[in-house]
Amino acid sequence: MVNGGYTGKILRVDLTKGDFKVESLPTEWVLKYIGGDGFAARLLYDEVPARTDPLSPENKLLIATGPITGTLWPMSGRTVFVSKAAQTGIWGESHVGGFLGPELKYAGYDMLVVEGRSENPVHISIHDGDLELIDATPHWGMRTDEVTAAMRKHHNDPDVQVGAIGPAGEQLVRFASVIVNNARAAGRTGMGAVLGSKNVKTISIRGHGSVEVAEHEEFFKLAKKAHQKVRQNPQAREMGKWGTWILTAVKQEIGELPTFNHRTGVFSGWESLSGEYIRPRFTVSDRACFGCSLGCKKMNYIPDGPYAGTLEEGPEYEGLMAFGSLLGIDDYPTTLKANQICNKYGMDIISVGSTIAFAMECYENGIIDDSDTGGVPLEWGNTESAIKILQMIASREGFGDILAEGSKIASEKIGKGSEAYAIHVKGLEVSGQDGRTHRSIGLSHATSARGADHLRSLVVVDQLGYEKVAAERWGVDKLPEILNPYTEQYKATAVVETENTYCIRDTLIVCWYSVSWPPVFWMSDFAEMLPLATGIDAFGDVTTLVEIGERQLNLKRLFNAREGITRKDDQLPKRFTHEPMPEGPGKGQVVDLESLLDDYYRLRGWDPETGLPTKETLRRLSLE
Numbered sequence: 001m002v003n004g005g006y007t008g009k010i011l012r013v014d015l016t017k018g019d020f021k022v023e024s025l026p027t028e029w030v031l032k033y034i035g036g037d038g039f040a041a042r043l044l045y046d047e048v049p050a051r052t053d054p055l056s057p058e059n060k061l062l063i064a065t066g067p068i069t070g071t072l073w074p075m076s077g078r079t080v081f082v083s084k085a086a087q088t089g090i091w092g093e094s095h096v097g098g099f100l101g102p103e104l105k106y107a108g109y110d111m112l113v114v115e116g117r118s119e120n121p122v123h124i125s126i127h128d129g130d131l132e133l134i135d136a137t138p139h140w141g142m143r144t145d146e147v148t149a150a151m152r153k154h155h156n157d158p159d160v161q162v163g164a165i166g167p168a169g170e171q172l173v174r175f176a177s178v179i180v181n182n183a184r185a186a187g188r189t190g191m192g193a194v195l196g197s198k199n200v201k202t203i204s205i206r207g208h209g210s211v212e213v214a215e216h217e218e219f220f221k222l223a224k225k226a227h228q229k230v231r232q233n234p235q236a237r238e239m240g241k242w243g244t245w246i247l248t249a250v251k252q253e254i255g256e257l258p259t260f261n262h263r264t265g266v267f268s269g270w271e272s273l274s275g276e277y278i279r280p281r282f283t284v285s286d287r288a289c290f291g292c293s294l295g296c297k298k299m300n301y302i303p304d305g306p307y308a309g310t311l312e313e314g315p316e317y318e319g320l321m322a323f324g325s326l327l328g329i330d331d332y333p334t335t336l337k338a339n340q341i342c343n344k345y346g347m348d349i350i351s352v353g354s355t356i357a358f359a360m361e362c363y364e365n366g367i368i369d370d371s372d373t374g375g376v377p378l379e380w381g382n383t384e385s386a387i388k389i390l391q392m393i394a395s396r397e398g399f400g401d402i403l404a405e406g407s408k409i410a411s412e413k414i415g416k417g418s419e420a421y422a423i424h425v426k427g428l429e430v431s432g433q434d435g436r437t438h439r440s441i442g443l444s445h446a447t448s449a450r451g452a453d454h455l456r457s458l459v460v461v462d463q464l465g466y467e468k469v470a471a472e473r474w475g476v477d478k479l480p481e482i483l484n485p486y487t488e489q490y491k492a493t494a495v496v497e498t499e500n501t502y503c504i505r506d507t508l509i510v511c512w513y514s515v516s517w518p519p520v521f522w523m524s525d526f527a528e529m530l531p532l533a534t535g536i537d538a539f540g541d542v543t544t545l546v547e548i549g550e551r552q553l554n555l556k557r558l559f560n561a562r563e564g565i566t567r568k569d570d571q572l573p574k575r576f577t578h579e580p581m582p583e584g585p586g587k588g589q590v591v592d593l594e595s596l597l598d599d600y601y602r603l604r605g606w607d608p609e610t611g612l613p614t615k616e617t618l619r620r621l622s623l624e
């Protein structure tokens with residue numbers, strides 16, 4: 001029945017015992033979850049019990065792929081890191097591009113499970129069937145670029161794919177990331193801290209096998225057409241040219257460019273953070289992940305000024321926002337320097353930027369002063385201070401030690417009303433959106449499994465080409481309301497439907513930018529392709545795919561429910577629900593979250609009081 005797409009094997013490394021084990025991938029998992037996030041949700045739910053300390057040996061970290069990872073399907077080179085999150089203590093996941101996922105498949109595995117804790121620092125080395133734990137003591141303390149080079153030298157192979165933690169991961173900075181091949185970050189929720197707690201410095205992978213699909217010729221023809229579809233999509237082409245920098249102007253226009261710790265959604269210095277400004281002055285080359293014909297990644301160089309000589313990828317829109325407008329900084333070179341520090345030391349730029357913004361607002365309001373910060377004046381727009389405190393966080397030096405806990409825990413430690421300035425949901429800092437001027441993302445931030453999440457649904461930004469998809473999905477009569485970012489009407493409907501599609505996106509795993517924005521592929525495209533890849537006819541039915549997507553989403557909800565998450569936790573910071581947007585096109589707007597939640601729970605089949613799946617919903621999704 002399953003005759004393509006999968007290797008059929010899961011690789012486990014038990015760090016406590018120091019051994020590897022290869023297991024068969026259960027066919028039941030394939031049929032119920034397809035792959036990627038779905039496999040990871042099932043394994044984490046089954047094997048990491050409630051109340052497990054995320055930084056204990058009992059937690060597990062998974063790297064999962066999907067059935068088309070490493071095939072010719074466009075933008076299918078991504079992979080996902082999953083664990084109980086170091087930052088939030090609930091479901092954690094972080095998707096990353098590059099070449100790591102395909103390499104894992106070529107080495108012969110659909111998923112890697114890292115469990116236990118090594119007594120001493122180690123590298124996990126996977127070269128086809130050669131599995132090895134290598135002493136990493138000489139490399140402990142190295143930056144991610146240094147250790148990546150060291151591992152490639154060790155293996156005498158420049159094509160080894162390396163996921164590394166930097167000093168921040170070793171120091172258990174809560175939002176430490178895993179950096180793949182120097183520049184791609186499995187950024188959010190603290191995967192680097194989980195690896196650090198297990199004493200793992202790198203995971204390096206090299207494979208020489210291939211991924212067989214079920215219907216080779218038909219799959220090849222369809223994949224070729226799919227590449228053409230990507231290349232012919234005008235918005236995709238724009239994305240290839242500008243990357244996510246295109247968003248800066250869009251966000252400014254609708255009043256959703258988070259500025260001064262989300263106080264407002266318009267920024268007077270936005271033009272210096274826009275693609276039109278950055279590309280001609282600083283971009284030296286375009287880069288792409290495995291199998292991508294867009295190449296949205298940009299390599300940039302700073303020719304002069306205090307950061308002269310900085311050569312680095314990015315930052316993407318989220319980094320421009322987090323280390324730019326959010327801190328009142330209108331200087332692109334500072335954001336590139338910050339991104340370089342985040343990559344080399346291994347930190348999530350969204351969370352670290354937001355945590356610094358939190359500290360700046362505390363400083364402005366006299367909650368902290370120079371005696372707390374070690375003499376660093378945390379003023380809005382002060383580029384030197386922002387870079388200095390970033391370095392202090394990476395090494396947990398002085399006040400950086402408190403901020404390394406993230407804004408939620410830092411505010412609990414600081415007290416004195418600072419909680420009002422910690423802009424997070426369930427412990428994860430809010431990314432570059434604002435529910436006041438983009439209601440559907442407000443709902444998504446409040447309900448997503450990993451906390452304030454910008455990747456689980458994105459609808460209603462009419463500039464981004466959703467008109468066609470929205471009209472097909474929900475009918476032209478609802479279109480004006482659905483595409484109006486300032487109303488609650490129909491937003492739960494739109495969020496539920498896009499979430500279900502994005503769940504399939506994240507089981508496959510394909511790049512966000514082929515499904516979410518611009519929406520080049522939708523569920524019907526996957527229903528046409530998946531039977532050719534896997535030989536499983538059931539995947540050709542859109543209704544079946546929707547159910548599989550729902551099953552994954554509900555299983556993550558159940559994982560969080562065991563940690564005590566209910567409706568009371570599906571909240572937004574008061575800034576979004578009680579402080580009207582002070583200026584811009586959305587002036588006066590706040591989020592009516594409770595009405596959004598009522599609609600959302602009803603559509604999801606979740607209890608309106610608790611926000612948990614009802615027994616009937618669990619039965620319908622075979623999750624009893």
Ligand code: SF4
Pocket residue numbers: 075097098287288289290292293294295296297511512513
């Ligand atoms: S669009 Fe960008 S992130 Fe997506 S696969 Fe291509 S290069 Fe990677």
